[in-house]
Amino acid sequence: MGKHLIVGLGNPGPRYDRTRHNMGFMAVDAYAARLGARFARSRFGQVAEVPAGWLLKPETYMNLSGQAVAPFLQYYRLSPADLLVVADDLDLPLGTLRLRRAGSSGGHNGLKSIIGSLGTEGFARLRMGISRPPEPLQVIDWVLMRFTAREMPLVTEVVDRAVEALETVVSEGLDRAMSQFNG
Numbered sequence: 001m002g003k004h005l006i007v008g009l010g011n012p013g014p015r016y017d018r019t020r021h022n023m024g025f026m027a028v029d030a031y032a033a034r035l036g037a038r039f040a041r042s043r044f045g046q047v048a049e050v051p052a053g054w055l056l057k058p059e060t061y062m063n064l065s066g067q068a069v070a071p072f073l074q075y076y077r078l079s080p081a082d083l084l085v086v087a088d089d090l091d092l093p094l095g096t097l098r099l100r101r102a103g104s105s106g107g108h109n110g111l112k113s114i115i116g117s118l119g120t121e122g123f124a125r126l127r128m129g130i131s132r133p134p135e136p137l138q139v140i141d142w143v144l145m146r147f148t149a150r151e152m153p154l155v156t157e158v159v160d161r162a163v164e165a166l167e168t169v170v171s172e173g174l175d176r177a178m179s180q181f182n183g
Helices: 020-035 066-075 109-118 139-143 152-172 174-181
Strands: 004-008 040-042 045-050 053-057 083-089 097-100 124-129
Touching (some): 004 152, 020 152, 053 066, 066 083, 066 109, 097 152, 097 174, 124 152
Parallel strands (some): 004 083
Antiparallel strands (some): 097 124
């Protein structure tokens, strides 16, 4: 198995820490910590080198994530098949994980940007549920809202499971990880 790029989606800066839209950052941060890897600033964003390849946290803001991912893949001569994107998902309940080999953006602006920049939906993604906003909250306010103290134990648990899923993808492949973590 060749080198992989695992991208966590989120928005940069302390103002967005622990917000729903930063689940991807939270998962790759935890994965890096488990591997003892450190992020360093590069022209692509925050990058950590790991045995399987690289972890990337784009600093472009969510809606422009493809502007970091596409040049990274090109620079390191990787294909979309070598890419796994970790993103939040409104359509999954909080605490739920879903691995997919490919698919649409599902309305997620970060995924939409990556699909647009790569010209393909053919890359793996690990979607982490954040649930839909309760009435009368708008989606934009919901995704930029921090998790509540009551939600944090579940968030911590699902981030740990996401790390296990990433480890399984790297060590045993996407199919094995999908059968173990989806459902």
